[in-house]
Amino acid sequence: MIHKLERYARLSADDCGVLDTVAREKVRRLRPRDDIIQEGDKPTHLNLILQGWACRYKVLEDGRRQIMSFFLPGDLCDLNVFVLRAMDHSVGALTSVVYAEISREAFDRVAERPRVLQALWWDTLVAQAIQREWTVNLGQRTALERVAHLLCELFIRLRAVDLAHDGRCELPVTQSELADALGLTPVHVNRTLQELRSQGLIVLQGKELQIPNLGRLMDTALFNDNYLHLDREGGYLDANEG
Amino acid sequence: MIHKLERYARLSADDCGVLDTVAREKVRRLRPRDDIIQEGDKPTHLNLILQGWACRYKVLEDGRRQIMSFFLPGDLCDLNVFVLRAMDHSVGALTSVVYAEISREAFDRVAERPRVLQALWWDTLVAQAIQREWTVNLGQRTALERVAHLLCELFIRLRAVDLAHDGRCELPVTQSELADALGLTPVHVNRTLQELRSQGLIVLQGKELQIPNLGRLMDTALFNDNYLHLDREGGYLDANEG
DNA sequence: CGTGCCGTTGACGATATTCAAGTGCAGTGG
């Protein structure tokens, strides 16, 4: 669902065609817990998540693991990593994952199209903003705010790729994985989720998350969506790039 | 000191000349606590720190502040922000700061030079890696490890721009600012610094930090420098872009 | 000579972790 990009820039049919071709060139599949790429590997291509959830993570010598980002369908892992010699982290599948490997040449072909390139820029900058927001989340927010914030973010990101409807979305990750992302223990994540449930802010059963009132959840999370830069509905790009 | 870039790619005299010109075009100065750019502003140019320390930060509604990154001399704030409509965070001076404003046109001129562009890429990717490492730092490391880790990082980054010698560097920030960066309270930062001192890992008086044994400090911080990607001493770029 | 900020210290309290045990459910194999 790379139609996410179309939110940021009005792409021509040709633009979309090229994107589509590139995304189909080399499609791979993975089972949960398998790695797409590991720390120390040399990055040789881009990865575009087509289906399923993945994450970027790092494991410390003593086993502590931090999940640094979630990759949802439509997400691109690391534009321009070619420049680096070795990965400083790993990317692994959380669920079954289908992804496209995009070679450097294929990417260059895509990058020739100004609007597409700009849309990719947008995507990269948003990814960076998300990373910064996680810093704020881990540094300043309490456990309750922190969990609520992550749920808001995931919900809104999923909605942008049409994977959330009627205040509902899938949350196909375990509480341990949430804990690794939030810098909390699984036990505390559990308790915090219960607290959110008891306040009626979320309904979470199995792998389905329901948010009855997103505004209220955003308030308790001190969530401000400006970092997701959802305001780029194509318009002004046309003027810029003709 | 943009000669930092020369560490990543062998730049020609011309390359350096263009960089130098661009960095001198519009030089500005700020006093401590002034903002270079504020949340909500429209980004119109790049900022390159020439002297002094700055930081990226965000303030929550209730006043809690998180410092998301430190900008040291030679650091560039946000390549390609032009694409976004509004800043989602602020950048402020921690010390007196001298910085260069680089217009979009000036940047485009620089970006025409392949080696320079690649060096800028490198810099951006390292900045992203640093941001990710901060996520790990805040999420997984204890207060002691966390403070130690930040000091290691700052020391090594300063060393890369010739601002650290003989295990010594300036640390011109208050403990409160460190606290805002580390997600700790000033009181706890103070106690943690004392602990590091009592273990002989650091000597910190006034604004001077001394690290008698960097290896030992790195060990207690679980510090792995791979995320700084210091291994790009130009060599292979020549082959690529020659 | 005050005033304000920074660093420091102590006592106390809140938040989150640790340890441990138990439940429910899905998948496996007898």
Added chain:
DNA sequence: CCACTGCACTTGAATATCGTCAACGGCACG
């Protein structure tokens, strides 16, 4: 069909880490 296993989730009690509140000293600045 029914144990058996493993994993995710849940709960409780004790503990540790870190935060809060408050006060004081040093130092720079006006």
